[in-house]
Amino acid sequence: MKGMMLAADELGFKDWLAETEPHMLAHALDHASSEDRTQAMRALSAQRADRIFGLLEPVNQLDVLQSVDERTRRRLLHEMEPDDRARMLSDLPVAIGEALLQELTPDERATTRTLLDYPKHSAGRIMSPEFVRLTPGMTVSDALEAIRSGQKRAETVFLMPVADDDMRLLGTVDLAQIVLASPDMRIADLAGRDVPAVSVLDDQEKIARLMKSADLMIVPVVEEQDRLVGIITFDDAMEVLDFEEGEDFARSGATEPVGRPYLSVPVLRLVRARMVWLSVLAVAASLTVNVLNAFEATLESVVTLALFIPLLIGIGGNAGAQSATTIVRALAVSDVVPRDALRIAWLETRTGFVMGLGIATFAMILLSILFDPSIALVVSLTLVFICTLAALVGSLMPVAARVLSIDPAVFSAPFVTTVVDASGLLIYFMVARAVMGV
Structure with a gap:
């Protein structure tokens, strides 16, 4: 909004409102305070106000409707495209939406209700019932x-x-x-x-x-x-x-989408969007604690092994997140489908193995200089196994989610990272026992 006020100072508020391109003006008003947004909408000509109103975010459209007089509110509702009107009303509490519907003409109300009756994510919700229909017999x-x-x-x-x-x-x-x-x-x-x-x-x-x-x-x-x-x-x-x-994007960060501009989201809604998945990840992370507890004796006998835990779980988690993100995107744009699971697994397994081999080679050379060769060997072998496993798990979890009709993004970076952390530690200690006999 600061940029909006600077522009208004330079051009004059009304001149700025009249000369700014509609999408840019709507973007500025979406980020303005409620008072400034209302002031701007009242200063616009009726035709331009109708145009700008249709470009605002639904939550801000409601804010405008609640701040203007009844005549203006009816005009703004009337001039909205039916699909845009249905989108706005679908985001509102039922009582508020019903009250706004009553301000429409019978025909507009019927058209809007028809769109709202279709399932939320169906074509019917976003289609426009207002179009020019031609008949085959026309010249x-x-x-x-x-x-x-x-x-x-x-x-x-x-x-x-x-x-x-x-x-x-x-x-x-x-x-x-x-x-x-x-x-x-x-x-x-x-x-x-x-x-x-x-x-x-x-x-x-x-x-x-x-x-x-x-x-x-x-x-x-x-x-x-x-x-x-x-x-x-x-x-x-x-x-x-x-x-x-x-x-x-939201679910890849272990949060639920809020579906509205960030600055208009109440604190409790942000907490609710994040808390559920944070709790799930906390429970999943207990696997890591259990693995550490199971191999406590191993750590006590070779304390040096503990130094590399952050390194290993970090690399494994990142490798799994890379794979998961790639496959989530590929599923979204239909580059791959669930029946490609074996091909995906084979490709990602090879990719993870080659990455692990490259990192392990570098680690082996460096760690052999600084630590006991057996430690260097354990860490290097673990890197190969972890990268291979992480890439495989990260690629298959989104595919499995799609098969189960779950959003693949849910099984993205944070969830895959948590799973790989626990399994990576298990691999680490098993390799240590095999190589060092501890």
């Missing part, structure tokens, strides 16, 4: 007239679905085709099936990755019997990917 001239009359409420007209009178999807046609075609040419002759349709119940992330990989601006959304009910646009798909990647 190009008819289609242009339909576009002119429907473009105000439609989310996009760059690519439009073609459906019959029963709303059965027949294909799509893009605006460039229509503009370049002869006025009396029929839409049926222009429509193609190059753009795949998706089911209203399909997973959002799957659709978003399809759109990104195939470079699709929109995809039609259908129900049973290919009945057209909406479209998903590229910008909505990218929001899904941002959200999913944020979830994966």
Whole structure:
């Protein structure tokens, strides 16, 4: 917000509000205080306020709605895209969401409820039910007239679905085709099936990755019997990917995603997001304590072995985290699937072995100079085993999670590190017993 106030001082507050690019202005307002955000929204023209409001984070949209007068609140709600409105309402307590729904017109309320009735992570939640639908019997001239009359409420007209009178999807046609075609040419002759349709119940992330990989601006959304009910646009798909990647990033750090801007998150919500996994990891870490306790006599006879415990569990944990992070990402972008488990295991095992061999060779040379050769041999052999095991465990745990329908990010760096710590110590002491006879 400091940058916002500096900009306002230089240009004049109203000039800054009028001249700043919408996405940049929305970003600034998302990071502003509630009072400054409200002041800015009140100073904007109605048309620009509607545009900026739609770009704010849902939690900040609610803050604005609660601070403006009833007339402005109704206008802002009315001008929102149906899918954006549903996204905001889905994040609110039921009572507040229901109160805001009552301020919509009957048609808007029905449309929004329809979207909210779909499962949370389904295509139906992010689709836009407002689009220009062309029919196969239309001429190009008819289609242009339909576009002119429907473009105000439609989310996009760059690519439009073609459906019959029963709303059965027949294909799509893009605006460039229509503009370049002869006025009396029929839409049926222009429509193609190059753009795949998706089911209203399909997973959002799957659709978003399809759109990104195939470079699709929109995809039609259908129900049973290919009945057209909406479209998903590229910008909505990218929001899904941002959200999913944020979830994966949070869970890779052993915390739950909070789903809202950081500075707007209450302390107790942050504690709740982190405490559960911290407790799970604490329980898992007890394995390490048990291993140390079991080999207490070994440590007492060769105290020097204790010096290398932090080194070994650190390298093993990092090797496992590297592998887990790589496979979580590969699963997310569909580079690999669970049936590739054996190939993944073989590749990561070899990778871990070669890494361990390289580190062990360096360790053997250095430790032989500073310590007893038997200590150097124990540490070096352990490094080879730990790196190999860590890479294998780190690669297979996310795959197993996917098979069990658990988010693979859950079994990422911290969890893998904890498991590898305990197993690495077990390997260390077993190698010490074998080499040194302790």
